[in-house]
Amino acid sequence: MKYCFSGTGNSQWVADKLEGLIADKEDMFGMIFPVYAWGLPKVVEAYLKEHIEDIKRANYVYAVMTCGDDIGYADKILNDVLEGKLDAVFSVHMPNTYVCLPGFDVDKDEVAHRKAKETLSRLPEIAETIKRREKKTDVCRGGMPWIKTHVLRPLFNKYLLTDKYFFTTKACTHCKKCVKGCPLENITMDEQRNVVWKHENCTGCLRCFHRCKENVIQFGRFTKNKGQNIHDFDR
Ligand SMILES: Cc1cc2nc3c(=O)[nH]c(=O)nc-3n(C[C@H](O)[C@H](O)[C@H](O)COP(=O)(O)O)c2cc1C
Structure with a gap:
Protein backbone atom coordinates (compact mmCIF):
# COMPACT_ATOMS: atom_id res chain seq x y z
CA MET A 1 0.00 0.00 0.00
CA LYS A 2 1.46 3.33 -1.00
CA TYR A 3 -0.72 5.63 1.10
CA CYS A 4 -2.71 5.38 4.31
CA PHE A 5 -4.31 8.13 6.30
CA SER A 6 -6.09 7.19 9.51
CA GLY A 7 -7.63 9.54 12.04
CA THR A 8 -8.37 7.33 15.02
CA GLY A 9 -6.83 4.04 13.84
CA ASN A 10 -9.67 2.27 12.00
CA SER A 11 -8.15 2.73 8.55
CA GLN A 12 -4.67 1.86 9.84
CA TRP A 13 -6.05 -1.38 11.29
CA VAL A 14 -7.64 -2.30 7.94
CA ALA A 15 -4.42 -1.35 6.10
CA ASP A 16 -2.35 -3.62 8.36
CA LYS A 17 -4.72 -6.55 7.84
CA LEU A 18 -4.86 -6.06 4.07
CA GLU A 19 -1.10 -5.76 3.81
CA GLY A 20 -0.90 -9.18 5.43
CA LEU A 21 -2.91 -10.53 2.48
CA ILE A 22 -1.35 -8.74 -0.48
CA ALA A 23 2.14 -7.63 -1.26
CA ASP A 24 1.60 -4.79 -3.70
CA LYS A 25 3.63 -4.91 -6.86
CA GLU A 26 5.77 -1.84 -7.59
CA ASP A 27 3.51 -0.74 -10.45
CA MET A 28 0.39 -0.63 -8.26
CA PHE A 29 -0.82 2.32 -6.23
CA GLY A 30 -3.03 1.34 -3.29
CA MET A 31 -4.54 3.68 -0.73
CA ILE A 32 -6.63 3.46 2.42
CA PHE A 33 -8.36 6.27 4.27
CA PRO A 34 -11.66 7.11 6.01
CA VAL A 35 -14.69 8.77 4.43
CA TYR A 36 -15.50 12.18 5.90
CA ALA A 37 -18.85 13.79 5.12
CA TRP A 38 -19.49 11.51 2.13
CA GLY A 39 -16.22 12.51 0.53
CA LEU A 40 -12.46 12.56 1.08
CA PRO A 41 -10.69 14.04 4.11
CA LYS A 42 -9.14 17.29 2.94
CA VAL A 43 -5.65 16.06 3.86
CA VAL A 44 -6.16 13.01 1.60
CA GLU A 45 -7.38 15.11 -1.30
CA ALA A 46 -4.34 17.39 -0.95
CA TYR A 47 -1.94 14.42 -0.85
CA LEU A 48 -3.47 12.79 -3.93
CA LYS A 49 -3.40 16.03 -5.90
CA GLU A 50 0.23 16.54 -4.98
CA HIS A 51 1.17 13.00 -6.07
CA ILE A 52 -1.12 12.71 -9.09
CA GLU A 53 1.73 12.28 -11.60
CA ASP A 54 3.13 9.29 -9.63
CA ILE A 55 -0.34 7.80 -9.35
CA LYS A 56 -1.01 8.22 -13.08
CA ARG A 57 2.14 6.24 -13.82
CA ALA A 58 0.81 3.22 -11.88
CA ASN A 59 -0.66 0.33 -13.87
CA TYR A 60 -3.31 -0.47 -11.26
CA VAL A 61 -4.83 1.97 -8.77
CA TYR A 62 -7.08 0.83 -5.94
CA ALA A 63 -8.63 2.41 -2.88
CA VAL A 64 -10.23 1.08 0.28
CA MET A 65 -12.31 3.58 2.21
CA THR A 66 -13.47 2.94 5.75
CA CYS A 67 -16.80 4.39 6.86
CA GLY A 68 -19.23 4.13 9.73
CA ASP A 69 -22.31 3.74 7.53
CA ASP A 70 -22.21 4.91 3.92
CA ILE A 71 -20.03 6.86 1.52
CA GLY A 72 -22.46 8.68 -0.81
CA TYR A 73 -20.52 9.45 -3.98
CA ALA A 74 -17.11 9.64 -2.27
CA ASP A 75 -15.78 7.10 -4.80
CA LYS A 76 -16.73 9.40 -7.67
CA ILE A 77 -15.03 12.36 -5.99
CA LEU A 78 -11.97 10.16 -5.58
CA ASN A 79 -11.99 9.10 -9.22
CA ASP A 80 -12.27 12.76 -10.27
CA VAL A 81 -9.30 13.70 -8.07
CA LEU A 82 -7.40 10.79 -9.63
CA GLU A 83 -8.32 12.05 -13.10
CA GLY A 84 -10.20 8.83 -13.93
CA LYS A 85 -7.32 6.52 -12.97
CA LEU A 86 -9.15 4.56 -10.25
CA ASP A 87 -9.40 0.86 -11.17
CA ALA A 88 -10.98 -0.61 -8.06
CA VAL A 89 -12.64 0.95 -5.03
CA PHE A 90 -14.12 -0.68 -1.95
CA SER A 91 -15.82 0.68 1.13
CA VAL A 92 -15.71 -1.26 4.37
CA HIS A 93 -17.60 -0.64 7.58
CA MET A 94 -15.74 0.26 10.73
CA PRO A 95 -16.89 1.84 14.00
CA ASN A 96 -18.19 5.38 13.64
CA THR A 97 -15.93 8.17 14.85
CA TYR A 98 -18.07 11.22 14.10
CA VAL A 99 -19.53 12.62 17.32
CA CYS A 100 -19.76 16.39 16.86
CA LEU A 101 -23.48 16.80 16.13
CA PRO A 102 -26.54 15.80 18.13
CA GLY A 103 -27.59 12.25 17.30
CA PHE A 104 -24.06 11.15 16.31
CA ASP A 105 -22.11 8.98 18.73
CA VAL A 106 -19.64 6.11 18.65
CA ASP A 107 -21.04 2.62 18.18
CA LYS A 108 -21.78 0.38 21.13
CA ASP A 109 -18.91 -2.01 21.79
CA GLU A 110 -20.72 -5.02 20.29
CA VAL A 111 -21.63 -3.11 17.11
CA ALA A 112 -18.06 -1.83 16.77
CA HIS A 113 -16.66 -5.33 17.10
CA ARG A 114 -19.22 -6.77 14.67
CA LYS A 115 -18.30 -4.18 12.04
CA ALA A 116 -14.58 -4.91 12.44
CA LYS A 117 -15.22 -8.66 12.26
CA GLU A 118 -17.34 -8.38 9.12
CA THR A 119 -14.72 -6.20 7.48
CA LEU A 120 -12.03 -8.71 8.39
CA SER A 121 -14.02 -11.47 6.72
CA ARG A 122 -14.36 -9.39 3.51
CA LEU A 123 -10.66 -8.61 3.19
CA PRO A 124 -9.51 -11.91 1.57
CA GLU A 125 -11.98 -11.38 -1.30
CA ILE A 126 -10.92 -7.74 -1.67
CA ALA A 127 -7.28 -8.85 -1.69
CA GLU A 128 -7.97 -11.44 -4.42
CA THR A 129 -9.75 -8.84 -6.55
CA ILE A 130 -6.74 -6.55 -6.21
CA LYS A 131 -4.27 -9.33 -6.96
CA ARG A 132 -6.22 -10.15 -10.14
CA ARG A 133 -6.14 -6.43 -10.97
CA GLU A 134 -9.86 -6.42 -11.60
CA LYS A 135 -11.81 -3.28 -12.25
CA LYS A 136 -14.43 -3.08 -9.53
CA THR A 137 -16.64 -0.70 -7.56
CA ASP A 138 -17.88 -2.33 -4.37
CA VAL A 139 -19.16 0.43 -2.13
CA CYS A 140 -22.05 1.21 0.18
CA ARG A 141 -23.55 4.46 -1.10
CA GLY A 142 -26.53 4.53 1.27
CA GLY A 143 -29.73 6.47 0.56
CA MET A 144 -29.75 9.84 -1.23
CA PRO A 145 -26.04 9.71 -2.12
CA TRP A 146 -26.17 12.73 -4.42
CA ILE A 147 -27.72 14.95 -1.74
CA LYS A 148 -25.23 13.73 0.85
CA THR A 149 -22.16 14.34 -1.29
CA HIS A 150 -23.23 17.41 -3.23
CA VAL A 151 -25.48 19.27 -0.73
CA LEU A 152 -24.66 18.16 2.82
CA ARG A 153 -20.91 17.75 2.26
CA PRO A 154 -20.29 21.36 1.12
CA LEU A 155 -22.35 22.60 4.08
CA PHE A 156 -20.34 20.39 6.45
CA ASN A 157 -17.05 21.61 4.99
CA LYS A 158 -18.13 25.25 5.23
CA TYR A 159 -19.49 25.27 8.77
CA LEU A 160 -18.19 22.22 10.65
CA LEU A 161 -14.77 21.42 9.22
CA THR A 162 -13.01 23.69 11.68
CA ASP A 163 -10.94 23.38 14.83
CA LYS A 164 -12.34 26.57 16.35
CA TYR A 165 -14.87 24.76 18.57
C1 LIG B 1 -15.39 14.30 10.25
C2 LIG B 1 -15.93 12.90 10.04
C3 LIG B 1 -16.85 12.68 9.05
C4 LIG B 1 -17.34 11.39 8.81
N1 LIG B 1 -18.21 11.19 7.79
C5 LIG B 1 -18.68 9.94 7.55
C6 LIG B 1 -19.55 9.70 6.44
O1 LIG B 1 -19.87 10.56 5.64
N2 LIG B 1 -20.05 8.45 6.28
C7 LIG B 1 -19.71 7.42 7.14
O2 LIG B 1 -20.21 6.32 6.96
N3 LIG B 1 -18.84 7.61 8.16
C8 LIG B 1 -18.32 8.84 8.37
N4 LIG B 1 -17.42 9.05 9.39
C9 LIG B 1 -16.93 7.88 10.15
C10 LIG B 1 -15.57 7.41 9.63
O3 LIG B 1 -15.52 7.38 8.24
C11 LIG B 1 -15.25 6.00 10.15
O4 LIG B 1 -15.48 5.89 11.49
C12 LIG B 1 -13.80 5.66 9.78
O5 LIG B 1 -13.62 4.27 9.91
C13 LIG B 1 -12.77 6.38 10.66
O6 LIG B 1 -11.50 5.93 10.32
P1 LIG B 1 -10.16 6.35 11.06
O7 LIG B 1 -10.21 5.79 12.43
O8 LIG B 1 -9.08 5.76 10.22
O9 LIG B 1 -10.13 7.85 11.06
C14 LIG B 1 -16.92 10.31 9.64
C15 LIG B 1 -15.97 10.55 10.65
C16 LIG B 1 -15.48 11.84 10.85
C17 LIG B 1 -14.47 12.08 11.94
Missing part, protein backbone atom coordinates in the same frame (compact mmCIF):
# COMPACT_ATOMS: atom_id res chain seq x y z
CA PHE A 166 -12.30 22.49 20.27
CA PHE A 167 -11.44 23.13 23.90
CA THR A 168 -10.16 21.22 26.92
CA THR A 169 -12.03 21.08 30.19
CA LYS A 170 -10.44 21.98 33.52
CA ALA A 171 -9.58 18.30 34.08
CA CYS A 172 -6.83 18.50 31.41
CA THR A 173 -3.56 17.11 32.79
CA HIS A 174 -1.45 18.83 30.09
CA CYS A 175 0.01 15.46 29.10
CA LYS A 176 0.55 16.69 25.51
CA LYS A 177 -0.73 13.45 23.97
CA CYS A 178 -3.05 15.46 21.71
CA VAL A 179 -0.18 17.76 20.68
CA LYS A 180 2.09 14.83 19.81
CA GLY A 181 -0.67 12.76 18.20
CA CYS A 182 -2.21 15.31 15.82
CA PRO A 183 -1.39 14.01 12.33
CA LEU A 184 -1.43 17.56 10.97
CA GLU A 185 0.67 19.10 13.77
CA ASN A 186 -2.21 21.50 14.28
CA ILE A 187 -2.21 21.45 18.10
CA THR A 188 0.26 23.15 20.40
CA MET A 189 0.59 24.22 24.03
CA ASP A 190 0.94 27.86 25.00
CA GLU A 191 3.11 29.32 27.76
CA GLN A 192 0.40 28.75 30.34
CA ARG A 193 0.29 25.08 29.22
CA ASN A 194 -3.15 25.47 27.66
CA VAL A 195 -3.85 23.24 24.67
CA VAL A 196 -4.30 25.42 21.61
CA TRP A 197 -5.65 24.43 18.19
CA LYS A 198 -3.74 26.44 15.63
CA HIS A 199 -6.54 27.01 13.06
CA GLU A 200 -4.11 25.98 10.34
CA ASN A 201 -4.93 22.71 8.69
CA CYS A 202 -7.30 20.62 10.82
CA THR A 203 -8.77 17.83 8.69
CA GLY A 204 -11.45 16.97 11.26
CA CYS A 205 -10.19 13.46 12.06
CA LEU A 206 -10.99 13.76 15.81
CA ARG A 207 -7.88 11.84 16.85
CA CYS A 208 -7.38 14.42 19.62
CA PHE A 209 -10.89 13.80 20.93
CA HIS A 210 -10.83 10.00 20.75
CA ARG A 211 -7.27 9.44 21.99
CA CYS A 212 -7.40 11.77 25.01
CA LYS A 213 -6.83 9.47 28.00
CA GLU A 214 -8.66 11.82 30.36
CA ASN A 215 -11.46 12.46 27.86
CA VAL A 216 -11.21 16.22 28.45
CA ILE A 217 -11.34 17.40 24.83
CA GLN A 218 -14.67 18.72 23.62
CA PHE A 219 -15.96 20.15 20.33
CA GLY A 220 -18.60 22.76 21.12
CA ARG A 221 -21.57 21.66 23.17
CA PHE A 222 -22.43 18.44 21.45
CA THR A 223 -19.55 16.12 22.36
CA LYS A 224 -20.38 16.17 26.06
CA ASN A 225 -20.95 12.58 27.22
CA LYS A 226 -20.10 11.16 23.78
CA GLY A 227 -17.99 8.00 23.66
CA GLN A 228 -14.44 7.55 22.36
CA ASN A 229 -13.37 5.16 19.62
CA ILE A 230 -10.85 3.16 21.64
CA HIS A 231 -11.59 -0.45 20.74
CA ASP A 232 -9.05 -3.20 20.55
CA PHE A 233 -10.36 -5.25 17.61
CA ASP A 234 -7.68 -7.89 17.95
CA ARG A 235 -8.71 -9.09 21.35
Whole structure:
Protein backbone atom coordinates (compact mmCIF):
# COMPACT_ATOMS: atom_id res chain seq x y z
CA MET A 1 0.00 0.00 0.00
CA LYS A 2 1.46 3.33 -1.00
CA TYR A 3 -0.72 5.63 1.10
CA CYS A 4 -2.71 5.38 4.31
CA PHE A 5 -4.31 8.13 6.30
CA SER A 6 -6.09 7.19 9.51
CA GLY A 7 -7.63 9.54 12.04
CA THR A 8 -8.37 7.33 15.02
CA GLY A 9 -6.83 4.04 13.84
CA ASN A 10 -9.67 2.27 12.00
CA SER A 11 -8.15 2.73 8.55
CA GLN A 12 -4.67 1.86 9.84
CA TRP A 13 -6.05 -1.38 11.29
CA VAL A 14 -7.64 -2.30 7.94
CA ALA A 15 -4.42 -1.35 6.10
CA ASP A 16 -2.35 -3.62 8.36
CA LYS A 17 -4.72 -6.55 7.84
CA LEU A 18 -4.86 -6.06 4.07
CA GLU A 19 -1.10 -5.76 3.81
CA GLY A 20 -0.90 -9.18 5.43
CA LEU A 21 -2.91 -10.53 2.48
CA ILE A 22 -1.35 -8.74 -0.48
CA ALA A 23 2.14 -7.63 -1.26
CA ASP A 24 1.60 -4.79 -3.70
CA LYS A 25 3.63 -4.91 -6.86
CA GLU A 26 5.77 -1.84 -7.59
CA ASP A 27 3.51 -0.74 -10.45
CA MET A 28 0.39 -0.63 -8.26
CA PHE A 29 -0.82 2.32 -6.23
CA GLY A 30 -3.03 1.34 -3.29
CA MET A 31 -4.54 3.68 -0.73
CA ILE A 32 -6.63 3.46 2.42
CA PHE A 33 -8.36 6.27 4.27
CA PRO A 34 -11.66 7.11 6.01
CA VAL A 35 -14.69 8.77 4.43
CA TYR A 36 -15.50 12.18 5.90
CA ALA A 37 -18.85 13.79 5.12
CA TRP A 38 -19.49 11.51 2.13
CA GLY A 39 -16.22 12.51 0.53
CA LEU A 40 -12.46 12.56 1.08
CA PRO A 41 -10.69 14.04 4.11
CA LYS A 42 -9.14 17.29 2.94
CA VAL A 43 -5.65 16.06 3.86
CA VAL A 44 -6.16 13.01 1.60
CA GLU A 45 -7.38 15.11 -1.30
CA ALA A 46 -4.34 17.39 -0.95
CA TYR A 47 -1.94 14.42 -0.85
CA LEU A 48 -3.47 12.79 -3.93
CA LYS A 49 -3.40 16.03 -5.90
CA GLU A 50 0.23 16.54 -4.98
CA HIS A 51 1.17 13.00 -6.07
CA ILE A 52 -1.12 12.71 -9.09
CA GLU A 53 1.73 12.28 -11.60
CA ASP A 54 3.13 9.29 -9.63
CA ILE A 55 -0.34 7.80 -9.35
CA LYS A 56 -1.01 8.22 -13.08
CA ARG A 57 2.14 6.24 -13.82
CA ALA A 58 0.81 3.22 -11.88
CA ASN A 59 -0.66 0.33 -13.87
CA TYR A 60 -3.31 -0.47 -11.26
CA VAL A 61 -4.83 1.97 -8.77
CA TYR A 62 -7.08 0.83 -5.94
CA ALA A 63 -8.63 2.41 -2.88
CA VAL A 64 -10.23 1.08 0.28
CA MET A 65 -12.31 3.58 2.21
CA THR A 66 -13.47 2.94 5.75
CA CYS A 67 -16.80 4.39 6.86
CA GLY A 68 -19.23 4.13 9.73
CA ASP A 69 -22.31 3.74 7.53
CA ASP A 70 -22.21 4.91 3.92
CA ILE A 71 -20.03 6.86 1.52
CA GLY A 72 -22.46 8.68 -0.81
CA TYR A 73 -20.52 9.45 -3.98
CA ALA A 74 -17.11 9.64 -2.27
CA ASP A 75 -15.78 7.10 -4.80
CA LYS A 76 -16.73 9.40 -7.67
CA ILE A 77 -15.03 12.36 -5.99
CA LEU A 78 -11.97 10.16 -5.58
CA ASN A 79 -11.99 9.10 -9.22
CA ASP A 80 -12.27 12.76 -10.27
CA VAL A 81 -9.30 13.70 -8.07
CA LEU A 82 -7.40 10.79 -9.63
CA GLU A 83 -8.32 12.05 -13.10
CA GLY A 84 -10.20 8.83 -13.93
CA LYS A 85 -7.32 6.52 -12.97
CA LEU A 86 -9.15 4.56 -10.25
CA ASP A 87 -9.40 0.86 -11.17
CA ALA A 88 -10.98 -0.61 -8.06
CA VAL A 89 -12.64 0.95 -5.03
CA PHE A 90 -14.12 -0.68 -1.95
CA SER A 91 -15.82 0.68 1.13
CA VAL A 92 -15.71 -1.26 4.37
CA HIS A 93 -17.60 -0.64 7.58
CA MET A 94 -15.74 0.26 10.73
CA PRO A 95 -16.89 1.84 14.00
CA ASN A 96 -18.19 5.38 13.64
CA THR A 97 -15.93 8.17 14.85
CA TYR A 98 -18.07 11.22 14.10
CA VAL A 99 -19.53 12.62 17.32
CA CYS A 100 -19.76 16.39 16.86
CA LEU A 101 -23.48 16.80 16.13
CA PRO A 102 -26.54 15.80 18.13
CA GLY A 103 -27.59 12.25 17.30
CA PHE A 104 -24.06 11.15 16.31
CA ASP A 105 -22.11 8.98 18.73
CA VAL A 106 -19.64 6.11 18.65
CA ASP A 107 -21.04 2.62 18.18
CA LYS A 108 -21.78 0.38 21.13
CA ASP A 109 -18.91 -2.01 21.79
CA GLU A 110 -20.72 -5.02 20.29
CA VAL A 111 -21.63 -3.11 17.11
CA ALA A 112 -18.06 -1.83 16.77
CA HIS A 113 -16.66 -5.33 17.10
CA ARG A 114 -19.22 -6.77 14.67
CA LYS A 115 -18.30 -4.18 12.04
CA ALA A 116 -14.58 -4.91 12.44
CA LYS A 117 -15.22 -8.66 12.26
CA GLU A 118 -17.34 -8.38 9.12
CA THR A 119 -14.72 -6.20 7.48
CA LEU A 120 -12.03 -8.71 8.39
CA SER A 121 -14.02 -11.47 6.72
CA ARG A 122 -14.36 -9.39 3.51
CA LEU A 123 -10.66 -8.61 3.19
CA PRO A 124 -9.51 -11.91 1.57
CA GLU A 125 -11.98 -11.38 -1.30
CA ILE A 126 -10.92 -7.74 -1.67
CA ALA A 127 -7.28 -8.85 -1.69
CA GLU A 128 -7.97 -11.44 -4.42
CA THR A 129 -9.75 -8.84 -6.55
CA ILE A 130 -6.74 -6.55 -6.21
CA LYS A 131 -4.27 -9.33 -6.96
CA ARG A 132 -6.22 -10.15 -10.14
CA ARG A 133 -6.14 -6.43 -10.97
CA GLU A 134 -9.86 -6.42 -11.60
CA LYS A 135 -11.81 -3.28 -12.25
CA LYS A 136 -14.43 -3.08 -9.53
CA THR A 137 -16.64 -0.70 -7.56
CA ASP A 138 -17.88 -2.33 -4.37
CA VAL A 139 -19.16 0.43 -2.13
CA CYS A 140 -22.05 1.21 0.18
CA ARG A 141 -23.55 4.46 -1.10
CA GLY A 142 -26.53 4.53 1.27
CA GLY A 143 -29.73 6.47 0.56
CA MET A 144 -29.75 9.84 -1.23
CA PRO A 145 -26.04 9.71 -2.12
CA TRP A 146 -26.17 12.73 -4.42
CA ILE A 147 -27.72 14.95 -1.74
CA LYS A 148 -25.23 13.73 0.85
CA THR A 149 -22.16 14.34 -1.29
CA HIS A 150 -23.23 17.41 -3.23
CA VAL A 151 -25.48 19.27 -0.73
CA LEU A 152 -24.66 18.16 2.82
CA ARG A 153 -20.91 17.75 2.26
CA PRO A 154 -20.29 21.36 1.12
CA LEU A 155 -22.35 22.60 4.08
CA PHE A 156 -20.34 20.39 6.45
CA ASN A 157 -17.05 21.61 4.99
CA LYS A 158 -18.13 25.25 5.23
CA TYR A 159 -19.49 25.27 8.77
CA LEU A 160 -18.19 22.22 10.65
CA LEU A 161 -14.77 21.42 9.22
CA THR A 162 -13.01 23.69 11.68
CA ASP A 163 -10.94 23.38 14.83
CA LYS A 164 -12.34 26.57 16.35
CA TYR A 165 -14.87 24.76 18.57
CA PHE A 166 -12.30 22.49 20.27
CA PHE A 167 -11.44 23.13 23.90
CA THR A 168 -10.16 21.22 26.92
CA THR A 169 -12.03 21.08 30.19
CA LYS A 170 -10.44 21.98 33.52
CA ALA A 171 -9.58 18.30 34.08
CA CYS A 172 -6.83 18.50 31.41
CA THR A 173 -3.56 17.11 32.79
CA HIS A 174 -1.45 18.83 30.09
CA CYS A 175 0.01 15.46 29.10
CA LYS A 176 0.55 16.69 25.51
CA LYS A 177 -0.73 13.45 23.97
CA CYS A 178 -3.05 15.46 21.71
CA VAL A 179 -0.18 17.76 20.68
CA LYS A 180 2.09 14.83 19.81
CA GLY A 181 -0.67 12.76 18.20
CA CYS A 182 -2.21 15.31 15.82
CA PRO A 183 -1.39 14.01 12.33
CA LEU A 184 -1.43 17.56 10.97
CA GLU A 185 0.67 19.10 13.77
CA ASN A 186 -2.21 21.50 14.28
CA ILE A 187 -2.21 21.45 18.10
CA THR A 188 0.26 23.15 20.40
CA MET A 189 0.59 24.22 24.03
CA ASP A 190 0.94 27.86 25.00
CA GLU A 191 3.11 29.32 27.76
CA GLN A 192 0.40 28.75 30.34
CA ARG A 193 0.29 25.08 29.22
CA ASN A 194 -3.15 25.47 27.66
CA VAL A 195 -3.85 23.24 24.67
CA VAL A 196 -4.30 25.42 21.61
CA TRP A 197 -5.65 24.43 18.19
CA LYS A 198 -3.74 26.44 15.63
CA HIS A 199 -6.54 27.01 13.06
CA GLU A 200 -4.11 25.98 10.34
CA ASN A 201 -4.93 22.71 8.69
CA CYS A 202 -7.30 20.62 10.82
CA THR A 203 -8.77 17.83 8.69
CA GLY A 204 -11.45 16.97 11.26
CA CYS A 205 -10.19 13.46 12.06
CA LEU A 206 -10.99 13.76 15.81
CA ARG A 207 -7.88 11.84 16.85
CA CYS A 208 -7.38 14.42 19.62
CA PHE A 209 -10.89 13.80 20.93
CA HIS A 210 -10.83 10.00 20.75
CA ARG A 211 -7.27 9.44 21.99
CA CYS A 212 -7.40 11.77 25.01
CA LYS A 213 -6.83 9.47 28.00
CA GLU A 214 -8.66 11.82 30.36
CA ASN A 215 -11.46 12.46 27.86
CA VAL A 216 -11.21 16.22 28.45
CA ILE A 217 -11.34 17.40 24.83
CA GLN A 218 -14.67 18.72 23.62
CA PHE A 219 -15.96 20.15 20.33
CA GLY A 220 -18.60 22.76 21.12
CA ARG A 221 -21.57 21.66 23.17
CA PHE A 222 -22.43 18.44 21.45
CA THR A 223 -19.55 16.12 22.36
CA LYS A 224 -20.38 16.17 26.06
CA ASN A 225 -20.95 12.58 27.22
CA LYS A 226 -20.10 11.16 23.78
CA GLY A 227 -17.99 8.00 23.66
CA GLN A 228 -14.44 7.55 22.36
CA ASN A 229 -13.37 5.16 19.62
CA ILE A 230 -10.85 3.16 21.64
CA HIS A 231 -11.59 -0.45 20.74
CA ASP A 232 -9.05 -3.20 20.55
CA PHE A 233 -10.36 -5.25 17.61
CA ASP A 234 -7.68 -7.89 17.95
CA ARG A 235 -8.71 -9.09 21.35
C1 LIG B 1 -15.39 14.30 10.25
C2 LIG B 1 -15.93 12.90 10.04
C3 LIG B 1 -16.85 12.68 9.05
C4 LIG B 1 -17.34 11.39 8.81
N1 LIG B 1 -18.21 11.19 7.79
C5 LIG B 1 -18.68 9.94 7.55
C6 LIG B 1 -19.55 9.70 6.44
O1 LIG B 1 -19.87 10.56 5.64
N2 LIG B 1 -20.05 8.45 6.28
C7 LIG B 1 -19.71 7.42 7.14
O2 LIG B 1 -20.21 6.32 6.96
N3 LIG B 1 -18.84 7.61 8.16
C8 LIG B 1 -18.32 8.84 8.37
N4 LIG B 1 -17.42 9.05 9.39
C9 LIG B 1 -16.93 7.88 10.15
C10 LIG B 1 -15.57 7.41 9.63
O3 LIG B 1 -15.52 7.38 8.24
C11 LIG B 1 -15.25 6.00 10.15
O4 LIG B 1 -15.48 5.89 11.49
C12 LIG B 1 -13.80 5.66 9.78
O5 LIG B 1 -13.62 4.27 9.91
C13 LIG B 1 -12.77 6.38 10.66
O6 LIG B 1 -11.50 5.93 10.32
P1 LIG B 1 -10.16 6.35 11.06
O7 LIG B 1 -10.21 5.79 12.43
O8 LIG B 1 -9.08 5.76 10.22
O9 LIG B 1 -10.13 7.85 11.06
C14 LIG B 1 -16.92 10.31 9.64
C15 LIG B 1 -15.97 10.55 10.65
C16 LIG B 1 -15.48 11.84 10.85
C17 LIG B 1 -14.47 12.08 11.94
